Amino acid sequence: MSEQGSKKRARKPKAAAETAERYRVHVAYVGEDGIKQGVRYRLNDEGEFVEASE
Numbered sequence: 001m002s003e004q005g006s007k008k009r010a011r012k013p014k015a016a017a018e019t020a021e022r023y024r025v026h027v028a029y030v031g032e033d034g035i036k037q038g039v040r041y042r043l044n045d046e047g048e049f050v051e052a053s054e
Contacts, residue, residue, distance in 0.1 A: 028035045028049050035041070035049060042052040 024047075026043060026047065026049070028041060030037045033049070040052040041049040044050045
């Protein structure tokens with residue numbers, strides 16, 4: 001192998017948001033962690049389920 005081919009240039013890591021190629025799934029079950037039947041929920045900035053306002 002040539003000397004030039006064996007040297008690799010270090011790359012600057014990209015931010016996670018720039019490289020993310022997958023989605024995260026959150027699941028809530030009625031009766032667990034205060035989740036109520038018939039109530040709409042959304043995720044807050046911390047990824048927790050909170051009741052959604054209309």
